[in-house]
Amino acid sequence: MTIDQIRFKAINLIEDVITLQVNVQNGCYADKAELQVKKARLEGIKTWAIENNQINNIKHFFAANNFGQNRQFVAFEISKFFNN
Numbered sequence: 001m002t003i004d005q006i007r008f009k010a011i012n013l014i015e016d017v018i019t020l021q022v023n024v025q026n027g028c029y030a031d032k033a034e035l036q037v038k039k040a041r042l043e044g045i046k047t048w049a050i051e052n053n054q055i056n057n058i059k060h061f062f063a064a065n066n067f068g069q070n071r072q073f074v075a076f077e078i079s080k081f082f083n084n
Contacts, residue, residue, distance in 0.1 A: 007054050010045045011061055013038060014078065018067065021074045046082055058082050 001009075020035040049055040062079035065072070 003052055003054065006048065006052075007057060010048070010054075010058070013041060013045065014058070014061070017042065018071050018075050018078060021078070022071050025074070042078070042081060049082070055082065 017035065017038050020031045020038065023031045024035055045058075046055070049058050059079070059082060062075060062082065065075075067075040
């Protein structure tokens, strides 16, 4: 896989985590197990992004603010993880 393909899949996983987190907060506990599995992968994404000079692309993804009003707060909370 190329770096672009990996970055694309990483961003898709981040979007999935945001959506699942919103679903769980809204009472859909069926998504809780999937959220825990995908959330655990965020550390690997951060490590990969730092090692491959892609962390700024991930930060720009969050800065683009294309999450919609109901997902914005969750996206902001997850973006803090990548800004440290």
